[in-house]
Amino acid sequence: MLRQYELVERVKEYDPDADEALLNRAYVYTVQKHGTQKRASGDPYFSHPVEVAGLMTDLKLDQETIITALLHDTVEDTLATIEEVEALFGVDVARLVDGVTKLSKIEAMPENERAAENLRKFLLAMSEDIRVLLVKLGDRLHNMRTLHFIKSPEKRQRIARETMDIYAPLAERVGMYEYMREMQLLAFEQLEPDAYRTITGRLEQIRRQDGGQVDAIALAIKQALAAAGLKVEVTGREKHPYSIWKKMAERHLPFDQVTDIMAFRVITESESDCYLALGVLHQVWQFIPGRFKDYISTPKTNGYRSLHTALIYENSMRVEVQVRTREMHRTNEFGLAAHWAYKQGDRPDGQVGWLRDLIEIVDASHDAEELLEHTRLAIYQDRIFAFTPKGSLFQLPKGSTPVDFAFAVHSELGAQTVGAKINGRHMPLRTPLGNGDVVEIIKGKTAEPQLSWLGFVVTGKARAAIRRAVRLKERAEVAEIGKKMFDEIALRVPAKIGKKATREAVRRLEMEDEEDLMYAIGAAKIEDREVMEALVPGCTAEMEQPAEWSKQEQAISIRGLTAGVGFQLAECCHPVPGDRIVGLRKPGEGVEVHAIDCLELASGIDADWLDLSWGTRSVGAVGKLRATLYDRPGSLAEMAGIFAQNLANIRSLVQSQTEHPFTVYEVDLEVQDLAHLTRILSALRASDAVAQAERV
Incomplete structure (x- = not known):
């Protein structure tokens, strides 16, 4: 675990102007607040936030992010409050800590709901400040590194699955590939332990038997490029065990048939050198068609830039090669975190394009299952590039259709789509787009998204928007039926029903608005009797009057009076059967019956009090x-x-x-x-x- 002075020194190395006293105060604060709490490993709990802060220093992030990492669990797990954090460390730190804390208060929810709600809050917090995501990714990475200390296999599996489904893809989408790869590896170990042991074992075996083959290939690449006058660095490694397993699963291949296990990285001095190096590699070794990708001229949505190619080396060995500059390499490994380094003056605002799409999906999704489905579609990427007729570029998942493209351009355009031209030709809306296609969307003012589109769209944004539009259309139709039924119900209550009564009924039934009420009636989610009672409370009680109501000779009867004693109902309070009553008897007069809460009784009347109750007759x-x-x-x-x-x-x-x-x-x-x-x-x-x- 990092000591206090070590953490401060790390920050001061890249940011000499950092507030050393504030960093020290944050370190001491988290140690004091977590006190004697322990982690599953037996280590003091404060070791976790300290290590997360260390991860943030590796990314050279600003001191607010470092302090947030130190404090990120204090509000959730100790007696600390956001107000206290704000008073001690400022408004920005308090806001960041609150953003991270909100993500952790839902562990008791059912699995899918918890994951969905976690993601929902995550995305909304990220939309305000991307540093919330950076701290949370650091928090999850350190938790994954210590996951093996948790005794419950079910809990380990749950955390690993959530990491694989949510956090690793998010790390990829913000370009933090180092975090993504380590998270995937640690989650893979828990989720597929047999496959993990088999693949890592085979890689170790290859490593022992290759006789320095990786180093030899790296040297050959460097020598070929040096001969062309290029100054480069070349490194080689086996591919990631999880990516090997994924390729085996997708292509149904045994390990022995996965030929491109080795990958090499070429670091050049300039962007132009990247293309020169690529030309040399393709001249010296045969490249594999279809495997070349230029992410320098067309970066990925997360800012990733590099040239990718695959070569056939000696003995038909396939190797992957990535070519990039040093600056590209830093951005590629640490993504948006690289832009948040303390030196950068043009920091991103956190609202990158794909994140805006995810926020739209959060708003459009109906329930936890939909949210998870749509966000997974939006996060995972195997991209193609398509253009508008004016040349604007849009990246989409492979298999996307013109409808996906329309929703990517703008939600309103997607909703109004009636047809499409691909490269100038009218094509069906379900046509998969290819790399470089020019797509022109034909729209209609009265058009609406169709339910059938769900059969071929692939983007989460399109699916969420279509489902929402279809639900709203169905809801409007059901509400129209409910309005007709409501008019019939209103005729059965003992009052003329106007807008005021309807508004009150909506309030009593705890609904959002009048449309909600009409929908509930049309969908048979509420009974007529409930609606009547909400319109005129009490009107559904038995209203038929007894036969003696019309017999004026019947009188009100009172229990508790001596036979033959007369009484009258007090004019001051006008008691009626059902009120609690008391009798007042004055000398030489009859009994006057008052409601028990009559104000006259408080005036100290000189009379005998009688405990009375209503009899069986109540006419008049x-x-x-x-x-x-x-x-x-x-x-x-x-x-x-x-x-x-x-x-x-x-x-x-x-x-x-x-x-x-x-x-x-x-x-x-x-x-x-x-x-x-x-x-x-x-x-x-x-x-x-x-x-x-x-x-x-």
């Missing part, structure tokens, strides 16, 4: 309402209609106040019980004619 109870109506024609009639629909008799109706644009009415209403009164209030509040309704 009067509830008092205050309704504020909009002062316009028909409002009063609409309120009266609500009373009639709810079978409530009006005992008294008084206009108590008029103040444009409102009119206030006091209403004495004969009701069955409290539930009946509540339903009427709900219907009033749902009406567009009523601004406010309350019980007095």
